[in-house]
Amino acid sequence: MNVLWLVLLSISIVFAICTGNLESFTKSIFEGAKSAVEISLFLLGIVSVWMGITRILEDSGLIYRIAHLFRPVISRLYGNIPGDHPSITAITLNVLANLFGLGNAATPLGIKAMQELDSLNEEKGTVTYEMMILIVLNTASIQLIPFSVIGILAGYGARNPAAIALPVLVATAISAIAALLILFTFRKILK
Amino acid sequence: MIQYINYISLLIIPLFILFAILYGTFAKIRVYDSFVEGAKEGPGIILKIFPYLLTIFVAIKGFQSSGAFEFIRNGFYSVFALLDIPIEVFSMAIIKPLSGSASTALFTDIVKTTGPDSIATTMTAVIMGSAETTFYVLAVYLGAVSIRKTRYLVPVCLLADFVGIVVAITVVRWVF
Numbered sequence: 001m002n003v004l005w006l007v008l009l010s011i012s013i014v015f016a017i018c019t020g021n022l023e024s025f026t027k028s029i030f031e032g033a034k035s036a037v038e039i040s041l042f043l044l045g046i047v048s049v050w051m052g053i054t055r056i057l058e059d060s061g062l063i064y065r066i067a068h069l070f071r072p073v074i075s076r077l078y079g080n081i082p083g084d085h086p087s088i089t090a091i092t093l094n095v096l097a098n099l100f101g102l103g104n105a106a107t108p109l110g111i112k113a114m115q116e117l118d119s120l121n122e123e124k125g126t127v128t129y130e131m132m133i134l135i136v137l138n139t140a141s142i143q144l145i146p147f148s149v150i151g152i153l154a155g156y157g158a159r160n161p162a163a164i165a166l167p168v169l170v171a172t173a174i175s176a177i178a179a180l181l182i183l184f185t186f187r188k189i190l191k
Numbered sequence: 192m193i194q195y196i197n198y199i200s201l202l203i204i205p206l207f208i209l210f211a212i213l214y215g216t217f218a219k220i221r222v223y224d225s226f227v228e229g230a231k232e233g234p235g236i237i238l239k240i241f242p243y244l245l246t247i248f249v250a251i252k253g254f255q256s257s258g259a260f261e262f263i264r265n266g267f268y269s270v271f272a273l274l275d276i277p278i279e280v281f282s283m284a285i286i287k288p289l290s291g292s293a294s295t296a297l298f299t300d301i302v303k304t305t306g307p308d309s310i311a312t313t314m315t316a317v318i319m320g321s322a323e324t325t326f327y328v329l330a331v332y333l334g335a336v337s338i339r340k341t342r343y344l345v346p347v348c349l350l351a352d353f354v355g356i357v358v359a360i361t362v363v364r365w366v367f
Binding site: 001004005008009011012013014015016018019021024025027028029031032033035036037039040043044045047048049051052053054055056057058059060061062096100101102105107110111114115117118121124125126127131132134135136138139140141143144145146147148149150152153156157158159161162164165166167168170171172174175178179182183186187190 | 193196197199200203204207208211212214215218220222225226227228229230231232233234236237240241244245246247248249250251252253254255256257258259262288292295298299302303307308312313316317319320321322323325328329331332333335336337338339340341342343344345346347348350351352354355358359362363366367
């Protein structure tokens with residue numbers, strides 16, 4: 001992240017100087033700060049709601065039941081999670097929210113999953129392999145139907161807006177599998 | 192079929208909440224108090240995420256306004272013309288991992304300028320549907336548990352994004 005941030009910001013500043021976009025560059029830095037505040041406030045609401053709901057699951061013991069139910073599926077991919085651990089439930093709910101395109105649920109549940117996975121982390125501050133699987137799957141977008149895209153296409157009078165659904169599904173499936181394969185390859189090489 | 196799945200996705204959260212509170216009540220817990228206790232964690236989590244989000248957003252917004260993006264785009268113009276891929280696809284491939292709202296704005300713009308049934312629209316629509324805002328996910332997920340050492344995660348995500356774009360272009364070529 002350090003390298004990425006450094007490169008992105010220094011390229012931007014050099015270009016802003018060369019192209020004479022200095023004023024808008026400086027303005028946009030503070031716009032970036034503003035949108036970070038706005039998105040954080042939005043996240044504060046939805047994350048708190050989902051923390052409330054998942055606390056009900058924890059206090060009632062439902063979280064362990066769901067974990068038990070989905071353990072066979074999840075632990076096939078995530079090797080090092082002990083049986084019926086709450087992280088299995090958070091990961092399952094995150095996957096389901098992603099599949100159904102429930103963005104407002106997917107991010108808070110992903111955060112919850114990160115917290116649960118961090119409770120298994122022996123080296124705090126360093127990302128674990130299980131966390132990487134979770135993040136890679138979340139950056140690959142595993143949505144079944146892209147409702148918002150179909151909505152925009154329909155709004156501008158596309159002949160058959162829903163025709164996009166099948167290619168998206170195929171592309172999503174292939175790129176999610178490819179993302180996992182890339183992760184596995186890096187793990188093998190950099191062990 | 193699509194309306195059917197749309198209905199299920201509208202139904203899933205309300206049904207899940209109903210199930211959770213009924214199950215909790217049968218398990219003899221006070222669901223109201225549990226919810227409040229859980230919600231108390233929210234502000235703490237956001238306080239942890241906020242600096243990460245701010246740091247990445249400053250760089251992304253700065254990049255968008257610096258003119259660097261247009262310069263790189265013009266550099267790739269001939270490459271994309273040679274491969275017979277609309278240049279809009281390149282813009283989307285760069286913007287999508289950086290910003291969700293900017294990619295939606297860009298997509299709407301592409302639909303408007305090239306028409307709702309053009310090949311540029313179809314390709315960018317598939318990228319919109321099959322890619323995520325990688326940098327946002329990284330900032331939020333890593334920030335939530337204060338991860339500093341990311342090992343090989345960032346190169347994996349960037350490589351996966353690149354493969355995802357190539358797959359999207361190939362699939363559209365193959366289907367349409």
